[in-house]
Amino acid sequence: MQILTILAWIVAIFAVGWVFRFFGRRISWPRESQQIYFRDMSYLVALGFALGLFAIYWSFDFYFIREVKFFQWAVQGIIGFSILGYLFRYAGRNLGTEGSKKLFRQMPVTAAFGLLVILFYVVVAVFADLVAPYGQDEIFEKINVLPGGNPELGGDPRFPLGTDQLGRDLMSRLIYGAQNTVGIAFATTCLAFFLGGAVGFLAATLGGWFDQVASRIVDALMAIPQLIFALLLMTIATAWAGSNKTLIMVYMVVIIAVLDSTRVYRLARAVGQNIVVMDYIEAAKLRGETLAYLVFREILPNATAPLLAEFGLRFCFVFLTIAALSFLGIGIQPPLADWGTMVRDLSQFINFAAFSPLTAALPLLAAGAIALLTVGVNFVVDWMLHKTSGLKD
Amino acid sequence: MGMVGAIVLKRLALGVLTLFVVSLLIFGSVNMLPGDFAQAILGQGATPEAVESIREDLGLNDPAWVRYLGWLGGILTGDFGVSFAQANFLAYAGENADLGGIGSVADQLIPRFKNTLFLAGVSAAIAVPLSLCLGVLAALFANSVYDRAVNIFTLSSISSPEFFLAYILILFLAVLNPVFPSLSNVFADMSFGEKLNRTMLPALTLTLVVTAHMMRMTRAAIVNLMASPYIEMARLKGLNPLRVIVTHALPNALAPIINVVALNLAYLITGVVVVEVVFVYPGIGQLFVDSVKLRDVPVVQACCLIFAAAYILLNLLADVMSILSNPRLRHPK
Numbered sequence A: 001m002q003i004l005t006i007l008a009w010i011v012a013i014f015a016v017g018w019v020f021r022f023f024g025r026r027i028s029w030p031r032e033s034q035q036i037y038f039r040d041m042s043y044l045v046a047l048g049f050a051l052g053l054f055a056i057y058w059s060f061d062f063y064f065i066r067e068v069k070f071f072q073w074a075v076q077g078i079i080g081f082s083i084l085g086y087l088f089r090y091a092g093r094n095l096g097t098e099g100s101k102k103l104f105r106q107m108p109v110t111a112a113f114g115l116l117v118i119l120f121y122v123v124v125a126v127f128a129d130l131v132a133p134y135g136q137d138e139i140f141e142k143i144n145v146l147p148g149g150n151p152e153l154g155g156d157p158r159f160p161l162g163t164d165q166l167g168r169d170l171m172s173r174l175i176y177g178a179q180n181t182v183g184i185a186f187a188t189t190c191l192a193f194f195l196g197g198a199v200g201f202l203a204a205t206l207g208g209w210f211d212q213v214a215s216r217i218v219d220a221l222m223a224i225p226q227l228i229f230a231l232l233l234m235t236i237a238t239a240w241a242g243s244n245k246t247l248i249m250v251y252m253v254v255i256i257a258v259l260d261s262t263r264v265y266r267l268a269r270a271v272g273q274n275i276v277v278m279d280y281i282e283a284a285k286l287r288g289e290t291l292a293y294l295v296f297r298e299i300l301p302n303a304t305a306p307l308l309a310e311f312g313l314r315f316c317f318v319f320l321t322i323a324a325l326s327f328l329g330i331g332i333q334p335p336l337a338d339w340g341t342m343v344r345d346l347s348q349f350i351n352f353a354a355f356s357p358l359t360a361a362l363p364l365l366a367a368g369a370i371a372l373l374t375v376g377v378n379f380v381v382d383w384m385l386h387k388t389s390g391l392k393d
Numbered sequence B: 001m002g003m004v005g006a007i008v009l010k011r012l013a014l015g016v017l018t019l020f021v022v023s024l025l026i027f028g029s030v031n032m033l034p035g036d037f038a039q040a041i042l043g044q045g046a047t048p049e050a051v052e053s054i055r056e057d058l059g060l061n062d063p064a065w066v067r068y069l070g071w072l073g074g075i076l077t078g079d080f081g082v083s084f085a086q087a088n089f090l091a092y093a094g095e096n097a098d099l100g101g102i103g104s105v106a107d108q109l110i111p112r113f114k115n116t117l118f119l120a121g122v123s124a125a126i127a128v129p130l131s132l133c134l135g136v137l138a139a140l141f142a143n144s145v146y147d148r149a150v151n152i153f154t155l156s157s158i159s160s161p162e163f164f165l166a167y168i169l170i171l172f173l174a175v176l177n178p179v180f181p182s183l184s185n186v187f188a189d190m191s192f193g194e195k196l197n198r199t200m201l202p203a204l205t206l207t208l209v210v211t212a213h214m215m216r217m218t219r220a221a222i223v224n225l226m227a228s229p230y231i232e233m234a235r236l237k238g239l240n241p242l243r244v245i246v247t248h249a250l251p252n253a254l255a256p257i258i259n260v261v262a263l264n265l266a267y268l269i270t271g272v273v274v275v276e277v278v279f280v281y282p283g284i285g286q287l288f289v290d291s292v293k294l295r296d297v298p299v300v301q302a303c304c305l306i307f308a309a310a311y312i313l314l315n316l317l318a319d320v321m322s323i324l325s326n327p328r329l330r331h332p333k
Helices: A002-026 A032-039 A043-065 A069-094 A098-105 A109-126 A170-206 A208-222 A226-241 A245-276 A279-287 A291-328 A339-352 A357-389 B002-030 B037-042 B048-058 B064-076 B084-093 B105-140 B145-159 B162-176 B192-225 B229-236 B241-279 B284-294 B297-324
Strands: none
Touching (some): A069 B162, A109 A170, A170 A245, A170 A291, A170 A339, A226 B002, A279 A291, A291 A339, A291 A357, A339 B162, A357 B145, B002 B064, B105 B145, B192 B241, B229 B241
């Protein structure tokens, strides 16, 4: 029966698309250009219009008639975030220096939204101690409090986002999670860039056997999928660290940084090789400048733009790898609040969503916090790549 | 054929060499484990005699290179060694005891490997056609509302962690509207339909992750080609835009597209780890994570090698396919 309904909908969409184009061609428009537009319209475009129409219809149905809670939240979230991004861009266009104004004028809303998200996370992470209402491992007597703060729905005004199964305040844990997860990911990315960038530039400048050896080592490291290799090395690291939890995390940072520096190495070497053949490098070499001068004063300033975009991408990747490791139970260790671990601990609540939609919000909040940051960074990186590559399609 | 054959052979040799280096890397890093394997198998309370007998059984007294050659030779003949759980059981229950479900590493791996291949196959069967269609459409209507919407959607789904997508799918397709089961416990004696039904949610999650990437690459490859003169010529002839793309642009964009499809299949093989854990799917990824937690080194070693081999083979396939699809190499002057 359900299949028949779905089939009927599909046929209806195709029919509407055809009817739309047919009448568009028949009805004489006040302007000739629109007639030509309909005459040349391919059926695919008409189908696109029909699909858009039905999507709007379904959204209304879900939002106002069936009142699906999650759909309402998603729509409110998307609209709210786009308004915020728009306002942020508007503010950026009118405040600040001439240069920053110009930057904001060229920016699409998605990139403005991404910038806003990154700023928000940075502020929360830096001032976590001031923003969080409670400590990250403070345990209260009320467990499994639902988010929302409404006592009739199982909430508690003292804990606006609820508590977990041990009775820790989720809002505080989310805020401290920003400090721990984002902080560790940022440190790891910096380390990866330092390693990969330094060796990559050296390989580009020195060439010869150094280049060969470094490149072959990187090739070998890249032949094993990253997450798998990280898991293998973490097995060994946990054995070395024993029960010392800080040491496990230090090992994790080093392992992920080394594995990730391989990609940075490739990029740095490729960019560096293009710069090394320039005349000004030749001139600097003839002046008798040292290797350090060549790398830091001549190559690095000319390689910042591609490296910066890569930094964003690498950060996302490292962040997701650490979240995945924590989710699998071998990343950031328990007393510290961390989003990946939170998702794993709270995941069981999702099965009760049919009875109360608020319960399912618990694991999705932490996972959503991860997704929001990576989406934001990716939006900014996408815009930067588009800008620097000069692609105008 | 001569020139292409030589290039392909060279690539194949390089692939075999890479596999060899990878096996060395894996073996080397596992040998950095502190302490004694025999002690680790038997636990704290083992007698020195028991430890010594296990060392003898597993050949731990031999130098590293002998063990490495033994391990490599075993793998080439399909013997992945003895898992720690098995060795532990045998040490306590005697040499000829009934194993009762704890098999050798190969016994554990093979059914799970089949399950993982099934999952990856189902995801690929959905993801590849879908992403090619979406990518061609996005290139066809470049810079339209559709293109931008798809761009935002794919960027978001690439950057979300797999478990976020997985839980959202569970929420909507298993809890709120029970269409598919949220736990994918697949058994060997299940009918194909039943298996497919259970595999659907993890496959859809992987599809979401992989489709985004493939679609963006397809779009980029075609958009790049659209600026070339022969496409302009086809347009000026008055061909309709879809035909320009399908018969003129697509064949030339084939090499990068095949490449990205193969790379994403490689990702599918390795990206299954998190998804299998979320859905409790009995695949090789779950076994890997479990053995990492238990520090069952032979299993970890074997899983790692299988993942790496699949990854290398698919990369190799991508290389060879893109060589074969390049007419300049097929018909040398």
